[in-house]
Amino acid sequence: MRLFLKHSCLFLLLLAVLLSLFDFLFSKWVQNSSRPCIESWHDLMYRQIDADLVIVGSSRAKNHIDPEILDTVLHTNAYNLGMSGTKFDLQAAQYDLYRSHNKKPNVILFCIDVFSLLPTKRVVMREQYFPFFWDRRFRDRIFPLIHFTPSERFIPLYRYYSNDLLGIIKIYPKSLRKGFLAIDQQWNSPEINSVPFEKEEHLQAMFEQFVDNAVKEGVRLVFVLPPMYYEKARRIRALDEMLDYYTAICKKDSIPLLNYYFSDISKDSTNFVDPNHLNRKGAEVFSKVLASDLQEWMELPQRQ
Numbered sequence: 001m002r003l004f005l006k007h008s009c010l011f012l013l014l015l016a017v018l019l020s021l022f023d024f025l026f027s028k029w030v031q032n033s034s035r036p037c038i039e040s041w042h043d044l045m046y047r048q049i050d051a052d053l054v055i056v057g058s059s060r061a062k063n064h065i066d067p068e069i070l071d072t073v074l075h076t077n078a079y080n081l082g083m084s085g086t087k088f089d090l091q092a093a094q095y096d097l098y099r100s101h102n103k104k105p106n107v108i109l110f111c112i113d114v115f116s117l118l119p120t121k122r123v124v125m126r127e128q129y130f131p132f133f134w135d136r137r138f139r140d141r142i143f144p145l146i147h148f149t150p151s152e153r154f155i156p157l158y159r160y161y162s163n164d165l166l167g168i169i170k171i172y173p174k175s176l177r178k179g180f181l182a183i184d185q186q187w188n189s190p191e192i193n194s195v196p197f198e199k200e201e202h203l204q205a206m207f208e209q210f211v212d213n214a215v216k217e218g219v220r221l222v223f224v225l226p227p228m229y230y231e232k233a234r235r236i237r238a239l240d241e242m243l244d245y246y247t248a249i250c251k252k253d254s255i256p257l258l259n260y261y262f263s264d265i266s267k268d269s270t271n272f273v274d275p276n277h278l279n280r281k282g283a284e285v286f287s288k289v290l291a292s293d294l295q296e297w298m299e300l301p302q303r304q
Helices: 002-031 036-046 067-074 088-099 126-132 136-142 150-154 165-169 201-217 230-234 239-253 280-295
Strands: 053-056 078-080 107-111 220-225 257-259 272-274
Touching: 002 036, 002 126, 036 088, 036 126, 053 067, 053 088, 067 078, 067 280, 088 136, 088 201, 126 136, 126 165, 201 220, 201 239, 220 239, 239 257, 257 280
Parallel strands: 053 078, 053 107, 107 220, 220 257
Antiparallel strands: none
């Protein structure tokens, strides 16, 4: 009986080692996926991007601002770090991971909105995080913010099996350009609902500390309220409170605040796929307008 238990333990240990090895190798393979959300993380974690201008925010950064247009107008090297379905907590973590192996940018273009200062409670596309569980930097920064079950964290391969495995291994056409993802759809919106502006104290403190740190580092900040369909913007509850809050922070450190909530772009539904997101046409129009507005005050070094 003792010998049986010994052999069983050795077998289970060997099985755990083999499954862990397969998990490691499979994760490395998945990291090279062309699925946009995974490709974004791979670039952020392992590519030497070293952008002069980085764009931080949610999907209203990722799907709205084309870095190649900014590069053309501003003669710089821009990169879009926008991440769908996130609030400031995850966006700050993502920026910290980017900075862990990339130089300090000259400019951070921060896309803020009505949702920024709430915690990321509903995680979009959880499987995008799975291939990076073996990276300690990633675990230290992301695990405190996103709940993964003990089974997902500690049982090899379980996190893949229990989620969208086919979506993870599927081959996707290359669609990401310097972190930017265009949406090739036309307006197909449900009813436009009102949304409140709310902020949680600890995230407000984190946000203000992020701003202070960037200013101390000598990084120039620009706050952008990207286009939202104007009928949706009109239905933001406590809109004046939101604008007053962001304006006060901007005045303190002389940060530009570019507000496109009621711009001409926001009044044309053909620029949108839904009230919150621009389509490819709208993103191109907005990126050109934004680049022109930035050009009025920004003097970035030319690329060598």
